[in-house]
Amino acid sequence: MTLQTEFSFALPRGYVDGxxxxxxxxxxxxxxxxxxxxxxxDPRVQSNPGYLAVILLSRVVTRLGELRQVxxxxxxxxxxxxxxxxxxxxRRINENGHNRMQVVCPGCQQRxxxxxxxxxxx
Numbered sequence: 001m002t003l004q005t006e007f008s009f010a011l012p013r014g015y016v017d018g019x020x021x022x023x024x025x026x027x028x029x030x031x032x033x034x035x036x037x038x039x040x041x042d043p044r045v046q047s048n049p050g051y052l053a054v055i056l057l058s059r060v061v062t063r064l065g066e067l068r069q070v071x072x073x074x075x076x077x078x079x080x081x082x083x084x085x086x087x088x089x090x091r092r093i094n095e096n097g098h099n100r101m102q103v104v105c106p107g108c109q110q111r112x113x114x115x116x117x118x119x120x121x122x
Contacts, residue, residue, distance in 0.1 A: 005030045011082040023065025031094050035059045057086050
């Protein structure tokens, strides 16, 4: 059995770069201990602990559309819905080791796990 360490995603809205290009499809990798520890030394995190998520996501999102680099500035400029989507995905893959979530059928109330679509579509 092979450990999956990278997970594809598509942002609900997408990141619009300075030239007006839309970037939706990307890849997030599992975090390492260093990914969670190193940002604690960053002055932006020390002065505002809420900034930790910005730094952390910029480290684990390895690809976003055609961008050459995903850095904290990209995360800062994302739409709030896309940032929240990435935070949620980060929690799922790093806590559970997969991108599935518990869902309930609205018709029969049966509970089951469903893979969150990598394409951002329902």
